[in-house]
Amino acid sequence: MSAETVKPAETPSPTADLIRFDKVTKRFGDNTVLDDLCFSVKPGKHVTLIGPSGSGKTTILRLLMTLMKPEEGTIHVNGQQLFPSRGEKQLREVRKNIGMVFQQFNLFPNMTVLRNITEAPVRVLGLSRDEADERARELLDMVGLGERADAKPTQLSGGQQQRVAIARALAMRPQVLLLDEVTSALDPELVAGVLDVLRDIARTTDITMLCVTHEMNFARDISDDVLMFDAGRVIESGPPEKIFGDPEHERTREFLGAVL
Amino acid sequence: MSNWDWSAVADFMPRFWDGVQLTLQILALGSLLSFSLGLVWAFGLLSASRFVRWPVNVVTEFIRNTPLLVQLFFLFFVLPEFGVQFSAVTTGTVAIGLHYSTYTAQVYKAGIDAVPLGQWEAATALSLPRHRTWFAVILPQAIRRIVPALGNYVVSMLKDTPLLAGISVLELLQQARLESAATFQYTEPLTVVGIAFILIAYPASLLLRVLERRLVR
Numbered sequence: 001m002s003a004e005t006v007k008p009a010e011t012p013s014p015t016a017d018l019i020r021f022d023k024v025t026k027r028f029g030d031n032t033v034l035d036d037l038c039f040s041v042k043p044g045k046h047v048t049l050i051g052p053s054g055s056g057k058t059t060i061l062r063l064l065m066t067l068m069k070p071e072e073g074t075i076h077v078n079g080q081q082l083f084p085s086r087g088e089k090q091l092r093e094v095r096k097n098i099g100m101v102f103q104q105f106n107l108f109p110n111m112t113v114l115r116n117i118t119e120a121p122v123r124v125l126g127l128s129r130d131e132a133d134e135r136a137r138e139l140l141d142m143v144g145l146g147e148r149a150d151a152k153p154t155q156l157s158g159g160q161q162q163r164v165a166i167a168r169a170l171a172m173r174p175q176v177l178l179l180d181e182v183t184s185a186l187d188p189e190l191v192a193g194v195l196d197v198l199r200d201i202a203r204t205t206d207i208t209m210l211c212v213t214h215e216m217n218f219a220r221d222i223s224d225d226v227l228m229f230d231a232g233r234v235i236e237s238g239p240p241e242k243i244f245g246d247p248e249h250e251r252t253r254e255f256l257g258a259v260l
Numbered sequence: 261m262s263n264w265d266w267s268a269v270a271d272f273m274p275r276f277w278d279g280v281q282l283t284l285q286i287l288a289l290g291s292l293l294s295f296s297l298g299l300v301w302a303f304g305l306l307s308a309s310r311f312v313r314w315p316v317n318v319v320t321e322f323i324r325n326t327p328l329l330v331q332l333f334f335l336f337f338v339l340p341e342f343g344v345q346f347s348a349v350t351t352g353t354v355a356i357g358l359h360y361s362t363y364t365a366q367v368y369k370a371g372i373d374a375v376p377l378g379q380w381e382a383a384t385a386l387s388l389p390r391h392r393t394w395f396a397v398i399l400p401q402a403i404r405r406i407v408p409a410l411g412n413y414v415v416s417m418l419k420d421t422p423l424l425a426g427i428s429v430l431e432l433l434q435q436a437r438l439e440s441a442a443t444f445q446y447t448e449p450l451t452v453v454g455i456a457f458i459l460i461a462y463p464a465s466l467l468l469r470v471l472e473r474r475l476v477r
Contacts, residue, residue, distance in 0.1 A: 067381050
């Protein structure tokens with residue numbers, strides 16, 4: 001099992017897990033978003049986080065992307081300690097292995113589609129402009145936008161923008177891809193195109209995926225494991241057949257009853 | 261009212277052109293100073309450390325809320341007592357640039373604040389180095405809001421250059437005063453100077469409106 005709620009005492013060495021949360025607590029003021037959370041993800045697995053909104057799913061992704069930090073607990077990625085922070089240098093090292101796709105795409109509107117994808121590989125990984133362009137065009141072909149390399153993001157539909165954002169994240173060749181409700185801001189008819197691209201990636205790469213989504217069919221298709229969140233804790237986890245087919249927990253049944 | 265005398269206008273022309281030249285020179289250098297120093301202030305105001313933010317805030321608020329003419333007199337008449345002395349033109353240019361830098365700082369800050377947080381987050385997610393985040397992502401987006409607002413301050417600055425007559429800088433107004441003092445004809449030189457300001461400022465603000473329409477969409 002790749003994702004499980006673990007007690008720190010029983011866990012094997014941190015290197016076996018790609019991602020490990022140990023007793024992580026995150027608060028916003030009086031609101032405890034993550035409550036003593038423990039879970040881990042093995043390399044190459046696709047893990048979907050489900051649960052009611054406000055249950056802390058997105059917070060997990062944002063912590064991993066170092067967009068915020070936890071009040072308590074430790075987070076390891078690839079055996080390296082992310083939090084408590086060991087300084088900006090280590091954060092940068094860990095961050096390089098993680099890519100994120102956001103609900104609102106967050107493409108850079110001042111750059112062309114191609115430049116959006118090549119900027120980080122050139123500036124961070126040190127690729128030559130030609131290498132980066134080539135890689136970007138391959139990725140654009142993969143997401144079905146090979147013809148739009150020179151367009152500006154504002155000239156694209158939401159679904160196209162999100163596919164560019166996926167290509168942009170993949171151009172960094174991350175070990176981990178974080179998907180934060182990537183279809184929630186899209187018109188319904190554009191959702192399928194984005195999900196197809198992600199299914200492709202899940203099938204053809206060994207990239208580890210952490211996915212927050214309300215698309216339960218998609219979650220069922222791509223996930224090795226599903227984590228059910230409620231009030232900042234994992235209340236149930238397991239393979240999708242189990243969670244969707246025969247959930248143990250009353251809250252899981254309620255939630256799935258409401259969204260399916 | 262005295263009769264309009266075209267020959268007085270003609271007599272004023274040599275001084276007038278000198279004044280135009282110096283006024284535009286002060287405007288250009290003052291603008292450059294205010295643009296660059298303002299950016300420094302803005303970075304200070306946006307700093308994560310309050311030990312940077314607070315002092316910069318105090319200094320810029322102080323400069324912004326005291327009159328330019330007082331600052332001008334202070335720099336020109338008081339600083340020499342401490343052994344710091346520059347020519348009137350230099351002092352005037354620095355004073356106007358410094359004064360307006362506190363306004364441009366606010367322009368930069370507002371422009372930068374208006375860039376959505378998601379842009380910063382995307383830059384972090386891509387591990388972009390800090391300077392690339394600023395210069396490739398944030399500033400190019402902020403600039404669309406910044407440029408038109410800066411332009412407005414350049415026009416304001418132009419209209420404040422006559423204050424430099426107060427420390428006898430030979431800009432347009434001072435040239436008109438000298439001319440009038442020599443010929444006792446006040447109407448023509450002052451009228452010519454007034455028209456000159458309109459002829460520079462009005463097209464400039466029209467140009468800005470066009471620029472604004474192009475940049476802010």
